[in-house]
Amino acid sequence: MKTAVQSHLAELNHAQSPESVQPASLPPQNRTQTEALCESEAKYRTLFESLDQGLCICELLFNENGEPRDYRFLEVNAAFERLTGLEQVIGKTARQAVPNHDTHWFEIFGRVVRTREPVRVEQQTSAINRWFDVNAFCIGAPQSHQFAALFTNITEAKRIEAERKQAEAILQQTSAELERQVRKLDAIAASVPDFIYTFDLSGQFTYISQSLLDLWQKTAAEALGKNFFELDYPEDLAARLQNQIQQVIETRQPLKDETPYTSAVGTRAYEYIFVPMFDATGTVEAVAGVTRDITDRKQAEAILQQTSAELERQVRKFDATLSTITDSVFSFDREGRFLYANQVLLDVWGVTAAEAIGKTMADLNYPPTVEGQVLDDLQQVLETGESVRNETPYTNSAGVEGYFEYILSPVFAADRTVESVVGLSRDISDRKQAEAALQESEELKRRILESSQDCIKVLTLEGRLLYINTGGLNLLEVDDPAPVLNAQWLDFWQDDDRLSAEAALAA
Template identity: 30%
Template sequence: MKSTPAINPTDDTGGTRLPWLIYLSLCLLLAASIVVELSTSHQREIRGAEERTHATTALVGEWLTGAFQASDVLLHTLINDMAPEWLAPPPDQEGEARHRVGHLISRQPQLLPDIQDITVLDAQGRLLHGAAAGGTQATFIQFQDHPHLDHQVSGMFWSDRLGGFVVAQARAIRNRQGELTGMVSAHREVAFFHQQLERIERLPGSSLTLIDNELKVLARHPVPMDRYQDGVQGMILDTSVLNRLTDSPDTHISFTLSSPVDGITRVYTASKINGLPMIVIAGESRQQVLTAWWRSVTILGLTWLLVVGVGWVYLRGHLRNVRYERALRLSNRSLAVANQTLNQEIDERRRAEADLRTSEARFRQLFDHSLSGVAVHEILLNEDGKPYDYRFVLVNPAFETHTGIAAQDIVGKTALTMFPFPETLRLVDIFGEVALQGRTMTFEHGFRQSGKHFSVGAFPIETGRFAAIFDNITERKLTEARLRGSEEKYRFLIENSHDIIYLFTPDGRFAFVSPSWKTLLGHDIETVIGRHYSDFVHPDDLQICNRAFDQVMQRGNTHNDIEYRVRHMDGTWRWHNSSARPFLDEQGHISGFQGIARDITTRKAAEEEIRHLAFCDPLTQLPNRRQFIDRLERADLTPPHARRHAALLFIDLDDFKQINDTLGHDQGDQVLRETSQRIRRCLREEDMVARLGGDEFVVMLEGMSRDRATAVAQAGQVGEKILRAVAQPHVLAYGEYQLTASIGIALLDGQQGSGKDMIQHADFAMYQAKHAGKNALCFFDPQPKALTPDRTDDTPLFHP
């Protein structure tokens, strides 16, 4: 007979699911619309900032173009007012020509106060007026080599005459046949650009920066407070975005970047200035740009939460009314169903009685043939209604097998009569909960007197009665005791080992580490278990550990002497040497990675100290000759068209022997240490300075300009900077002592022999600087390299 399901008037799953689905769909649709709007407005704000910054760069570009056009008009005026014979005078009239040119320039009205200096060269490139600054001769040579080139603007460079960074604007003077008859150039200090940028109105947090084609900063507004004293002129903004702009035909590019000058993230536009080797960069603070957008995020988010909340309250009330109406409609059906259910109950009871008789017969069969011992008990209660004992009512044949007690000897007797032991009282308490509270319980129980142990499961049958099923587990308990003894022995060895013993899961996570981990590395064990070994291994050593892990886990190989660094709790790195082997399961399959690690930090420190002594100068702590030669042999000496230039500077202190002879070697050592630090401060982080011995130092500059003339100028600037630093007075025990140096420079271009040849070339140039009067620098000229320093002819081997 089929049972009739009960009618639940509140069960309206099919009727309520659809409204909730519609509600959730509308909520998601509204949320998606808000996300789309926020994404669009975000792009709009960024695009607006890019358009504003692009307009600012265009404004600055127009101003710079106008400024250089004005100065170009001045140069045209000077050229038109110069007589041709002034530029190619006879030898006896050169003084008169110089006077006329100077008088002409002095008569020019000061229409352009930003022009700091005007230089004039004659047809042979000789100086008629002004002072030659860096790159003047190079510009003249370019005008000679390119007949169609009449105008050129340089990048930023240092002017000793003006005492600061300048930008040069030059114009060629040609006759009617197009031949070069001279050159006029005007110099502007970069402070002029900074003053003009300050006049441009800007938004809070925005910035304006002007750089040349070598990405060196000409001017910036505002100047960060931490750079206010020194300024930012000459700082190189070597970013991938600006490099991409300089190498591409594009005129401008927009990007978002954290400023390398002040660390503020801005939306930038960088634009090339037409006809000038300059780039102007305008940026607006990303935080200021997105202020209105964040306000929209807050408003739209709160609006969405309000709409969702109101909709949820309304829909919940509406569905509650629907459920109540459905309950009323179903009440009439419930009465009819009740009569049908009553008839079904009668039929089911009859059928249940028949099933019960069948079940009892089946239970008796299972009871008698069960391999586990089965006993039916009756709980006994005292006057307070609490259990104090229980009686054996029925036991199966297996009961005698497990206990050794026959059924006729125990049925009808109480437990405390058969087993008058303290352990029996525990059974009375447990079985009392089963019989009186209807709980099902499983547990293990042992009798000390007999030494037997049993696994017991108890469940209630009816009020006051329960059944217990048990198995004899005495042999298993003995085996477990033996295993615990063996485990305790190995645990003692692991916990007292100075080395770290560890076990990895197949995916490389710690499943076990010995207590020595805490002693050697400081981490609590519980913070290590479950974490991947890559969380602790030094990034540079991770590839070694991954390779060893793969060999052990995939090939089953044993791996010894794995050396790597592990992070200590205090943030330092400790060197470890590890041996590892696969961990096998009962079927012989690889189920893990086990190993033992030993701390070898002290040994590694000793090795590093030996290496330091072998490659460093003990007096100045600079690299010694051996390390410098090794670095030089590894340097890139490919042809200059494929890479940036490099240069060697050979430095020898002038008359240093007098210090040792007059003041003592301890004062000489002090001078050498201070000089090495002064040279180091003149260089970039990637440059290298080494002491070759005595008072000789050598510097290698890499990553210089691809243009040879510019690279020569850069090397010369560094050399001049070193000469000034060395010439500063030394405060010694007997007063101040001023020292000078002679410097020889050789350009590394991959076409003049090996690195050691370059050292010899720079050494030759240094001796020429000494012959020129000391406290000077000379460049090596590769053309007459077949000659030697002790030659006697008058042809110069080097040029200053």
């Protein structure tokens, strides 16, 4: 179907043919026809120049082989220059106007001229980097080889189309990657016992892991797009969960809570956390959640709490028992920190249990010599697994000096390694004082015996010599007591002296 421009060009072409040209002295009716043609040409010119589309009338040029090799611009409208950027091209060939002109245009316009069939194409002119929608058609007689090209610059449309295709490709690639990530998330979610899910801003599920669907005994199609109310949660629990989702959205902060829930597997305890998901602008776009079955943990905590209460009761009983004795009872960890001290020892230190437990001997102001001795003994117990007994002087918090005897014993773990050390300490100051007094008394007696000129001796029941003073050694006329000790006393005497000695022993 011809356009108005094509029809008008055809009329002008006929009007300009040789048989239609008449001398100036035409009859009146012919002059009227000529004037009409001139008026029509003026209208055509106005239309020609006012078109938004580019329009050019060209003559196709052939080489010696009859192949189209170029074309000459015969006429162009104002839009031609605006759309192509080419100026003053009338009379020039296409190769002159654009030296590296694309040859495919010669082939297209050659086909139009030869077949006299119009052609519409979208083609790029690479020399000026523009795309055109071109409608080409013949004008004039066949031997004129003339054609007209009505075209529109579609470079921007092509750019938009290319960007659209690129965006579609990116979208397709992104969608494929998103699907891959979703499958990966599904696989991960299926491998863990936790329930994983997401909500939109209205609190409707947008993703649900298979483990949660199995708990509900629903398919994804039955659950996605619904909220807790629509999934038959108890009214109060559903209201609480929906409110918490909105709280996460409004505060932009995670929320953690626990709740019992009854399903096909019975009533169990669950811990859950809701976390906001942000878009690139930092706006909350969704909420993610993870729920974990903590029934076993809750039961274990209850047992642990019960056991801890019983243990605390036993500790109080043990502590009360140990506080009734006068000895100090304590225990160390492997690093020498106190794990326990009974009230007797706490009173010696002048501190409370809270101030002492976890402290070292240095922290409790033990003298370095005492600390060093006890730590050496502690290390020996850890290495040998055997008890160690020792004594040490010590001054308590009141400044009272004393002497203590202690024993350190290992506490074995299940694998028979020493995991801690218990100790018992006893104040032996009175005993030490008694021993010192006894030693002093013995020394006094010894000095008295040694100062006597008489023979003073100590014999066994069998008559063997256990002790003899200096007076006795003088009597025996010996200086060193070693040779005579443990000898028979009667062996030192002869004849009458022996008889006297025997009589003395008998008495």
